[in-house]
Amino acid sequence: MTASMQPAKPDRPFAWLERRLDEADQQGMRRRLVPRQMDGPYLLEGDRRLANFGANDYLGIAMDSSSATGSDERGETPATFGSGAAASPLVCGFTPLHARLCGELAHLEQVESVVLFPSGFAACSGVVATLPEAGDLVLSDALNHASLIDGCRLSKATRFIYPHCDHRAVGSLLAAHRKRFDRVFIVTDSIFSMDGTRAPLVALADLADEYKATLIVDEAHGTGVLGHRGGGLCEELGVEGRIAIRIGTLSKAVGAQGGFVAGPQVVTDYLLQRARPLIYSTAASPATIAAALDGLRIIREEPERRRRVLDLSGRLIEELNRQLPAKRRIVDHGTPIIPVVIGEASKTVETAGRLADAGFYVPAIRPPTVPPNQSRLRISLSAAHTDEMLTELCETLRTFGL
Ligand SMILES: Cc1ncc(COP(=O)(O)O)c(C=O)c1O
Incomplete structure (x- = not known):
């Protein structure tokens, strides 16, 4: 049995990811985000100003400061935001503004860490395609969003589709099949986009605990709308602490564009190494991120x-x-x-x-x-x-x- 096949300890459900990150560290292969701000053809990275030969801003348009402007969210300094990020987050598309948004989303979601994706679709499909692997099982609601379905199709895990919102069916599937699989993921929208129905998150969280499964919840229609803070259905039902991996979009109630995954640091770190829509796609533009920060401010201040x-x-x-x-x-x-x-x-x-x-x-x-x-x-x-x-x-x- 390889290290990665050992069953996870109940108190550290993501021990398998920790081991993989350690391996990547030892091999000098671990990717990390560094906030870098474009400044014309230069990059500001901490105290350094570097000539930027990493962006895909071939015509110099993304940093054309006339293309998009906004005010600094804290009102300290007027700021200009580029219309394009010009590269993927791991190259130089991750700016201090992106880092600030991650921090604010982590606070909203009350999680250790948040990682941004270029869209909600990319976040959903990316997580489900990346975490469940061959030998794992995914249980997916029949009315899940296309992005979760595509994630299941890309994953090498076995997939069972359960009847819409039927937590008893989930229980029966787990009772019958849990033992055959290394890891099990239950994947569901929180609010279903074409029906407005709510997933039975409390019952699903109970089942996830009982069968040592991981619940992944897409809060695309919950973020900003439900919960005292606007943290979504998980917050409203008081189960945020029991649902390790939550996905959100910035394109609905937040009023901007982009997606995010909220959860333990080890999960977001791992996604940064492996989630293809995150690694191989240009980061959301700074102008969009500024709009998302403003959306979060409104969600906070105007319940x-x-x-x-x-x-x-x-x-x-x-x-x-x-x-x-x-x-x-x-x-x-x-x-x-x-x-x-x-x-x-x-x-x-x-x-x-x-x-x-x-x-x-x-x-x-x-x-x-x-x-x-x-x-x-x-x-x-x-x-x-x-x-x-x-x-x-x-x-x-x-x-x-x-
Ligand atoms: C339930 C659900 N998840 C994910 C998405 C994708 O979000 P985005 O539009 O940010 O790509 C949508 C958007 O329609 C949705 O309804």
């Missing part, structure tokens, strides 16, 4: 925004249910995603077109994004919607018989 969007969601569902027949009533999951299931794809598209004619953009979601005959209008709410906008939408849907 009324999350109260407002959830309040609007409750009110809209109540209103819609008043006009819908019992069998088509919408379940209130306490999320800003409200599916109005119509069924047939053509009818759904036609209804979306009529809504647009009436002044409302509500996307029609069809297969393969949702199962056949479950096409739907997907209403996504925002704290910026006014009460009048909601009332008018309800009235219009009513005139359509919805």
Whole structure:
């Protein structure tokens, strides 16, 4: 048995990653992030100013300071942020601003460490493709986001798909198969993007404890919206300390772009060595990172925004249910995603077109994004919607018989 095949000790579930990082250290192969700030054709690295021959900014546009400006988040100095990072994080795309965002996200998530990815999709697919290996098992919710599904497809681990949100099915699969596999990962969205449903995270965390499995949760639609601090569904349910690996996106509630993985230092260090979408893709641009820092500030300082969007969601569902027949009533999951299931794809598209004619953009979601005959209008709410906008939408849907 090689060192990496020894079962993890319960108190150190990522001992296998620690061993691999030690090996990389010994071989001089360990990658580390160094914050470096572009300054025209130079790089500022700590006290040093280095002529930069590492960026892919071939035309010098990324650091054209007129292309994107912003104010320093702490208001100390005016700052100019480049429109492009010009290289992957391990080359010179990781700036002090990226480092600051990692720190703030780690605080929001109450974790040891955060590593950034160029998008939420890259974070989800990267984590699931990297951590589970041949000889491991991944249990994946049937309605997981495409990015998690692609991660499963790229991984060499065995994959079982369990019925949507069915933690009992997860329990049965674990009881039947746990012993056959080195490591087991349970992978789930926290809020499902096309249904607004919530994953049964408490029950899944219990199962993960019982069967020594690792729970990986994609908080794409939870970050900033749920929880007292805006830490997502994990925070709201009080299970953040029990879910070692959480994925988030900066492109939804945070209002910018990019993705992140939050968890123990050993996990983010390992991803930095092995997660291909992180290593081989240009880092999110400094301008985007500045926007994300500002988004986090708003999430911290204006909790009324999350109260407002959830309040609007409750009110809209109540209103819609008043006009819908019992069998088509919408379940209130306490999320800003409200599916109005119509069924047939053509009818759904036609209804979306009529809504647009009436002044409302509500996307029609069809297969393969949702199962056949479950096409739907997907209403996504925002704290910026006014009460009048909601009332008018309800009235219009009513005139359509919805
Ligand atoms: C559940 C879920 N995970 C991940 C993603 C990907 O995030 P991003 O848009 O930042 O790539 C999305 C975006 O649609 C999503 O809905």
